[in-house]
Amino acid sequence: MTIYTAAGAGQSCKTLLTNLGSGLEDQGMTVTCDEVAPTTEDDPNASGLSVLALPLAFGGMISAALLSLTMKKRYSLRVIGSLSFSVIAGFLVGAILQFGFGTFDANYWELSLILALGIGGTSMFVLGLESLIGYAGLGLGAVLTLFVSNPLSGIATGWQWLPSPWGMIGQYLPIGVAGNAARSVGFFDGAGATHSVVTLIVWVLIGLGFVGLATLKDRKAAS
Structure with a gap:
């Protein structure tokens, strides 16, 4: 056998x-x-993946909170700041995982872009919530990110090992799909990452939509 x-x-x-x-x-x-999909000699247990949820969660939350507090009603600058931070953080986290921990031996650029998209999905969504409903949006975003998306991500073990249907639900939330996409790029040449990438793009677009609605609401109130 x-x-x-x-x-x-x-x-x-x-x-x-x-x-x-x-x-x-x-x-x-x-x-x-x-x-058929070996881990690296430097990180045979892929321990770097176990800590990946932290930068994905806190990177998105912190950037959204800081931009909300420092750029009140300056929606275009918020969006630019969120996307810029996400790209920089994605490449930084990618470098730490690949060249520091040695968790991955894959295409660094693809991996970093996936991580940037993962951080951006959380950042833009929370930023959009705050733009639309105020500071309550930050609280709601924190709950969804830290107490829902994070535990349902299954990054450390693989989402399939979570009780059903929670593992599948986690694959429609930013941290879970970002972790799955990073695993796909890092060990499986990107196979199976399409769903995760599309889902992350949808989260970014939802955040942008919320910001757009907040902009229209403010313009209507001012007229």
Whole structure:
């Protein structure tokens, strides 16, 4: 029997299959293990992925909060600031994961753009909420980001290991899809990342839509 493992998809799955193979060998069967998506030698357990949720969550939240507090009613500058911060933070986090932790050995530019999009999805959405409903938007955005999107992301183990249907729900929230896209680019040559990228773009567009509605509301109030 040949058992195919993919460490890049999460250590839980590889451990389960490896233990299964060991049990079959104990019963006298010849078992060969074939690793199809190996992790790197520098970070064999892909520990860098376990901390990825922090910059994705706090990067988006902090940028949205700072821009909301310092650029009141200056919506165009908020959008420019959010997108600029997201790009810079994405490339910085990508560099730390790839060249610092050694978690990935993939295309650095693709990985960084994915991370920038992930941070931008949270930042723009929270920024849009605050623009539309005020400081309550920051609180609502913090709850959705830290207490919903973060625990349902499944970044450390892979979303498939979360109880159903929570893992699937997490794949429609910014942190979960950003983590899945980073895993896809980092270990699977981008396979399966389309859904995640499209979902992140939708979150950015929703945030932009909220900012647009806030702009129209302010213009109507001023006229």
